[in-house]
Amino acid sequence: MKAAPVFEAGNHRWWILYDQEERRVIDSNVYIVESNGQSVLLDPGGFEIFPQVLAALAEVIQPSSVRGAFVSHQDPDIASSLPLWNTCYRHMEWHIPALWESFIRHYGALEAKFSSIPDEGGAMLVGGRKLEFIPAHYLHASANFHVYDAEAKVFFSGDVGAALLQPGHSVWVGGEGPESSKAFDEHIQHAKYFHQRWMPSNAAKKEWIDRVRQLDIAFLCPQHGAIYAGDNVHRFLNWFDGLTVGTALTH
Amino acid sequence: MDIQRIMRIMDASYRTCRTIEYALHEIDRRALNAMVLVKRHGNKLAGYGVVAQAFREQAAHLKEAAAPLQHSTAPLVRAHMHILQRRRNAELFCRIAENARCNARCADFVRQSEGSRQRGIAAEDADAVVILRELVQTVARLQEGIAEQEYVVTNGRIEAALSERSGAPLMRVSHEMGVAVATVRDAIWEYRSELEGVLHESSTGI
Numbered sequence: 001m002k003a004a005p006v007f008e009a010g011n012h013r014w015w016i017l018y019d020q021e022e023r024r025v026i027d028s029n030v031y032i033v034e035s036n037g038q039s040v041l042l043d044p045g046g047f048e049i050f051p052q053v054l055a056a057l058a059e060v061i062q063p064s065s066v067r068g069a070f071v072s073h074q075d076p077d078i079a080s081s082l083p084l085w086n087t088c089y090r091h092m093e094w095h096i097p098a099l100w101e102s103f104i105r106h107y108g109a110l111e112a113k114f115s116s117i118p119d120e121g122g123a124m125l126v127g128g129r130k131l132e133f134i135p136a137h138y139l140h141a142s143a144n145f146h147v148y149d150a151e152a153k154v155f156f157s158g159d160v161g162a163a164l165l166q167p168g169h170s171v172w173v174g175g176e177g178p179e180s181s182k183a184f185d186e187h188i189q190h191a192k193y194f195h196q197r198w199m200p201s202n203a204a205k206k207e208w209i210d211r212v213r214q215l216d217i218a219f220l221c222p223q224h225g226a227i228y229a230g231d232n233v234h235r236f237l238n239w240f241d242g243l244t245v246g247t248a249l250t251h
Numbered sequence: 252m253d254i255q256r257i258m259r260i261m262d263a264s265y266r267t268c269r270t271i272e273y274a275l276h277e278i279d280r281r282a283l284n285a286m287v288l289v290k291r292h293g294n295k296l297a298g299y300g301v302v303a304q305a306f307r308e309q310a311a312h313l314k315e316a317a318a319p320l321q322h323s324t325a326p327l328v329r330a331h332m333h334i335l336q337r338r339r340n341a342e343l344f345c346r347i348a349e350n351a352r353c354n355a356r357c358a359d360f361v362r363q364s365e366g367s368r369q370r371g372i373a374a375e376d377a378d379a380v381v382i383l384r385e386l387v388q389t390v391a392r393l394q395e396g397i398a399e400q401e402y403v404v405t406n407g408r409i410e411a412a413l414s415e416r417s418g419a420p421l422m423r424v425s426h427e428m429g430v431a432v433a434t435v436r437d438a439i440w441e442y443r444s445e446l447e448g449v450l451h452e453s454s455t456g457i
Contacts, residue, residue: 051332054261055325063261084335088258108339 001052003060004171006219006227007152011036012129014154014219016171016227017056020049023167028077029223031156033149034061036127041069041085042147042156043078043223047107050081054088067126068093068115070133072158072223073141074100076107083108095124095133099143117145134211136160138204153218159198160208161236163191163225173226184235187226194224195240197248209241256449257331263445264324270438271317271393275310278400278431282306285424295417302407306428309400313435316396323386330379334372341368380453387450390443397436404429 001021006014015032030053031042039061045053057063066089071079074097085092086109096104098116105112115124121133133145139160147156170176174183199205220228220236228236285303289296348361407428411421 047336050336051329054332055328058261058265058324058328059321062265063258083339084332087254087335087339 001049001056003056005060006031006171006221007154009152011127012152014149014152014221015060016221017053018171019167019169020052022049022052025049026077027165027167027224029221029225030057031221032057032061033126033129033131033147034065035129037062037065038067038127039065040067040124040126040131043072043158044069044085045081046077047080047084050084053081066092068095068124070095070124070131070145070147070156071097071100071104072136072146072156073097073144074103075141078223079104080107082112086112097141097143097145100141119143121145134215136204136208138199138201139208140198140200148215148217150216153216154221155212155215155217155219155233156221156223158223159194160240161191161220161222161225161228162194162198163187163222164194165190165225170226173228173232179230179232181231181235184228184232184239188236188239191225192243193248195243195245199245202245205240205243205245209237213237253452254331254335256452257328260445260449261324261328263442264321267438267442268317268321271313271320271435274431274435274438275314275317278310278428279307281424281427281431282310285421288419288421288424292417292419296414296419296421299407299410299414299419299421302403302410305403306400306407309396309403313393313396313400316393320389320393323389327379327382327386330375330382334375334379337368337372337375341365341372344368376453380450383446383450383453387443387446390439390446393439394436394443397432397439400432401436404432 001017002019003015003017006016008014011034013034015034017030017032020027025046025048028043028045028049030045033040033042041057057066069085069092071094082094082104092113094112094114095117096114098118101114101116104114117133119135119137121135123130123132125131129149129151132148132150134148134155136144136146136158138144139158144158146158146160149155173187174180177183217233218229220233282303285306286300289300289303344361344364348358348365404425407425408422411425414421
């Protein structure tokens with residue numbers, strides 16, 4: 001797995017761990033937020049990719065700086081690594097949607113320290129900096145949250161914005177070049193089916209878009225695929241707004 | 252193998268790489284300053300100019316030698332985390348075995364699969380030891396480079412003493428170089444001790 005910086009300002013950083021080697025499980029991104037010597041993981045990943053994730057993490061942050069993790073919803077590609085992380089980090093705090101707590105405990109580590117996120121959302125502090133939990137229910141799980149860092153203008157969007165890309169893909173939509181609409185159009189073809197098939201509710205989508213449009217976002221970071229930066233953030237919101245979801249099986 | 256020990260290795264590796272990176276950058280910066288100082292004084296300090304140049308070259312070599320250090324840790328972390336995964340599975344089977352004590356057919360199945368799980372863990376353990384040995388060798392090569400750098404520090408001190416009358420603060424420059432080199436030496440030594448501790452544990456099956 002590779003590691004790359006997403007945002008950096010002094011001791012405040014966002015990292016992405018991406019392009020996993022194991023291809024038999026869905027390719028997933030893991031994000032790390034680092035602030036004042038403390039770190040949290042966002043959607044730390046599945047059981048099978050855990051060794052790669054931890055090895056990549058150790059290359060970019062002080063491993064002992066990890067204090068906790070955020071889990072957007074209950075899926076195995078998000079949280080089935082929980083018992084392994086908990087063996088390595090006994091004091092880790094897990095920020096988990098309240099609705100999924102007892103489901104996620106099925107992955108193991110009954111003794112893990114959970115902090116429930118109520119349906120209306122909430123916040124956590126990392127090294128004194130605030131990360132907000134933004135409700136994204138039914139996108140796709142019935143209890144689902146995203147994370148917003150207002151200072152960095154980074155928005156972790158979980159499965160929203162996800163694309164199924166080939167191995168060796170870039171961190172950014174459109175690669176390292178400028179954010180062109182052509183590159184966006186090309187990329188979004190790999191995101192279309194994912195959103196139509198996994199996102200069940202047009203009403204939930206509309207509500208989420210209205211909420212997210214109020215935020216100042218420079219980077220929209222999905223858990224699968226590549227990051228939308230600058231103009232591509234607005235291109236994505238417009239595209240998602242116009243997409244009818246929950247229709248992949250409709251003929 | 253104590254998983255917390257591996258976590259300490261990961262931390263030590265990260266810390267060592269950052270310390271080396273910073274100290275080598277400092278050595279290079281100070282050597283460059285020394286070369287400027289030497290130039291200002293003309294031929295009188297030519298001897299120290301040679302030393303300063305050697306400092307820069309050694310720092311560049313060390314930087315090159317230290318570059319794979321962090322990457323070399325990744326396979327070790329991966330190997331141990333694979334072992335952790337297998338152990339996790341083994342624990343689950345142990346629980347099944349406990350619950351199935353009165354069910355003879357199920358207990359037999361669990362017992363048979365236990366052997367193959369243990370063999371899998373032993374094979375992964377052996378792989379991890381090989382990786383660890385390679386890592387210790389990489390660190391040993393770095394230590395050789397540091398020894399050469401310390402030799403240059405000594406030469407620098409001699410040259411500085413010989414040029415004392417020039418008025419250029421070469422003794423101070425040499426002292427600072429020595430401190431920077433000692434920082435790298437101590438960081439690597441500490442890292443090697445940590446690695447050898449794990450290697451000893453692994454070899455003796457602790």
